[in-house]
Amino acid sequence: MRETTHLVHKYLRSSKRFPHIWCAGCGIGIFMQSLIRVIDQKEYSKDDVVLISGIGCSGRLPVYVDFNTLHTTHGRALTFATGIKLAKPRLKVIAIMGDGDAIAIGGNHFIHAARRNVEIASFVINNQVYGMTGGQCSPTTPDGTITASSPYGNLEPDFNICRLAEAAGATFVGRATVYHTRLLEQLIGKAFEKKGFAMVEVVSQCVTYPGRTFGPDPAVAMMKWQRDNSITVAQASKLSEAERQGKIEIGILVDKERPTYHEEYQKLLRKKPKV
Amino acid sequence: MAGCCFYAGYPITPATEIMEIMARDLPRAGGIFIQMEDEIASLGAVIGASLAGAKSMTATSGPGFSLMQEHIGFACMAEVPCVIADIMRAGPSTGLPTQASQSDVMQARWGTHGDHPIIALAPSSVYECLELTVQAFNLSERYRTPIILLIDEAVAHMREGIVLPSPGDIEIEERPHPTVPPEWYIPYADPGTGVPPMSAFGDGYRYHVTGLYHDVRGYPTIRADEVEPLIHRLFSKISRDFDHLQWFDSYYTEDARITVIAYGCVSRAALRAIKEAREKGLKVGLIKLKVIWPFMHCTIAKILENSPKVLVPEINFGQISREVKRVNQGKCEVATLNKVDGTILTPPEILRKLEEMYS
Incomplete structure (x- = not known):
């Protein structure tokens, strides 16, 4: 409790008009707490941290915390992050996105940021729904799900965000749920340390829309569901494709080294142009 | 530079x-x-x-x-x-x-x-x-x-x-920087000029930036008493300096019976056409716009008062000519000359139009 009070006073903006906009039971607050805890452990100067978000429920996160914060346009957080990191490489650049934000409207920016390997620690809070607009299906909504925009069941298969990031070249890819906060904090820490583009998928719950089908206490039910349906990367490796269906594979999926855009740019300065 | x-x-x-x-x-x-x-x-x-x-x-x-x-x-x-x-x-x-x-x-x-x-x-x-x-x-x-x-x-x-x-x-300007310590910094408060001082990320002034309507601290708001001052300030920070944005060149306008208002490559063709017209004894002049927006309505209004006819040649269907007509309010005759075939307007085309209008 004392630790929490200390973190609240140190990192939450006292000048901001609380309460926050998230529904009771939302997972974004859990992620925010983990994020703050890791930043505190790493002893980063608040002046050197830039928190950038897109649009949606997750997009509102930066306003509550006392860093350099930027709430951008829908899907474009990584483009702003790229500009900031290249213009001032000493800053710790953190991008926070939602699933629709990062993978639908921002899908192009997402893959290119991973390919380009600018040093950005990025987090995709995946609640499998467009929450702020009222519960429409997103690119991570499972096939067949009934949502506000798929009243007959979602016709499209869902994206695997981590595999997308891996295929696009991300040097660190991890997944945790907001139930597994210790793992989540480990992954956040590793993403911060990574010299390159790091992406952590944070599986979360939207208690207001999909949660309606989870009974009278959706937050607890949905987090229990996260607990019961998660398997570690090591466990998953022993299972067949069919057995992995419907499971959340948590842990570190990719951790590799590759020169960052900034390092390559420094090398370029020693060359002569060829055209 | x-x-x-x-x-x-x-x-x-x-x-x-x-x-x-x-x-x-x-x-x-x-x-x-x-x-x-x-x-x-x-x-x-x-x-x-x-x-x-x-x-x-x-x-x-x-x-x-x-x-x-x-x-x-x-x-x-x-x-x-x-x-x-x-x-x-x-x-x-x-x-x-x-x-x-x-x-x-x-x-x-x-x-x-x-x-x-x-x-x-x-x-x-x-x-x-x-x-x-x-x-x-x-x-x-x-x-x-x-x-x-x-x-x-x-x-x-x-x-x-x-x-x-x-x-x-060359005079180079820099954005206004805060002069107060970070704890006193209110990022979107009007310092009187309409333009709040701007700190760069990482310089010790932590603040929030958003595309939402925001209060003076940068935090999202839907309060009418915070929304309205913001949008008014965004407009007034430029409109209050309107006199400094009257950038145009004028050629032979003092006695012009027809004034051409043009910009970009068309203004070059127009100048050539006007010089040729002057050689033929036609009293025509040119206003070359360097600032398109905000539209220089005061400057243009004065021209419209002194010139019986105005010609606005453009290589589009007529975009600035609409602005000129709006400012004109029927005071003088505003003619257009538009070309939309992918080629540029030439001096002979503008000269022909001027001769037509002059007669």
């Missing part, structure tokens, strides 16, 4: 050369060049770099300019200085990628959604491209707003000899 040290862009005809030159020269000048995945990303990176303290720009043409509208609005709302060069080709859609046009004039004004102020400059020569690009950076820093350089393809690809000014002769 203007102090630009960050460029993000995406290839598009007929603006690509700007990007290629930046790719070659900016790294050697200590700046950052990056090719992004599209024009939305380009302007996003430019705004990000500007928030980190770098003077930044991008360049594009019609279709890319359409994609950039989202972030032009963001830069207006969050008050982030940046420069966008739009090399105008004919549209709509993919249109005529290699042909000159002036058809983005209204898109520059109203392209992004919502009420917002905008400044757009239109050079008509190689020297003016240099002069107005420097001014674009200065204005963007002074007013913390995106500035659009509207350059038609003919001017953009023009080659002509110029004498470069020595660097000391």
Whole structure:
């Protein structure tokens, strides 16, 4: 409790008009707490941290915390992050996105940021729904799900965000749920340390829309569901494709080294142009 | 020369050369060049770099300019200085990628959604491209707003000899910086000029930047008493300095019975036509606009009072001519001369129109 009070006073903006906009039971607050805890452990100067978000429920996160914060346009957080990191490489650049934000409207920016390997620690809070607009299906909504925009069941298969990031070249890819906060904090820490583009998928719950089908206490039910349906990367490796269906594979999926855009740019300065 | 040290862009005809030159020269000048995945990303990176303290720009043409509208609005709302060069080709859609046009004039004004102020400059020569690009950076820093350089393809690809000014002769402006300690800094409070001091990310002044309506601290708001002052300030920070944005050149206007109002490559053809007309004894003059937006209605209104007839030639369906007619309110005869076939207006075409109007 004392630790929490200390973190609240140190990192939450006292000048901001609380309460926050998230529904009771939302997972974004859990992620925010983990994020703050890791930043505190790493002893980063608040002046050197830039928190950038897109649009949606997750997009509102930066306003509550006392860093350099930027709430951008829908899907474009990584483009702003790229500009900031290249213009001032000493800053710790953190991008926070939602699933629709990062993978639908921002899908192009997402893959290119991973390919380009600018040093950005990025987090995709995946609640499998467009929450702020009222519960429409997103690119991570499972096939067949009934949502506000798929009243007959979602016709499209869902994206695997981590595999997308891996295929696009991300040097660190991890997944945790907001139930597994210790793992989540480990992954956040590793993403911060990574010299390159790091992406952590944070599986979360939207208690207001999909949660309606989870009974009278959706937050607890949905987090229990996260607990019961998660398997570690090591466990998953022993299972067949069919057995992995419907499971959340948590842990570190990719951790590799590759020169960052900034390092390559420094090398370029020693060359002569060829055209 | 203007102090630009960050460029993000995406290839598009007929603006690509700007990007290629930046790719070659900016790294050697200590700046950052990056090719992004599209024009939305380009302007996003430019705004990000500007928030980190770098003077930044991008360049594009019609279709890319359409994609950039989202972030032009963001830069207006969050008050982030940046420069966008739009090399105008004919549209709509993919249109005529290699042909000159002036058809983005209204898109520059109203392209992004919502009420917002905008400044757009239109050079008509190689020297003016240099002069107005420097001014674009200065204005963007002074007013913390995106500035659009509207350059038609003919001017953009023009080659002509110029004498470069020595660097000391060019005045370079910087954005207003906070002078108070961080704990006193209120990022969007009006200091009296309408333009709040701007701190770069990482300089110790932690604050929030958003495209939402925000209070003076930058936090989102829907309170009417906070929303209205913000939008009023965004407009008034530019309109209160309106007198400083009356940039135009006039030629033979004192006794003109017909005044031509033109900009970009058309103003060059018009000047030639007017000189020939004068040789024939026709009393005609030219106003060459350098600032397109905000429209110089006071200056134009005076011209309309003194000149019985006005001609607005453009290589579009008539965009600035609408503004002239709006200011005119029926005071004098406003004629248009529009060409929309992908070619530029020539001096004989303008001269013919002037002779027709004169008789």
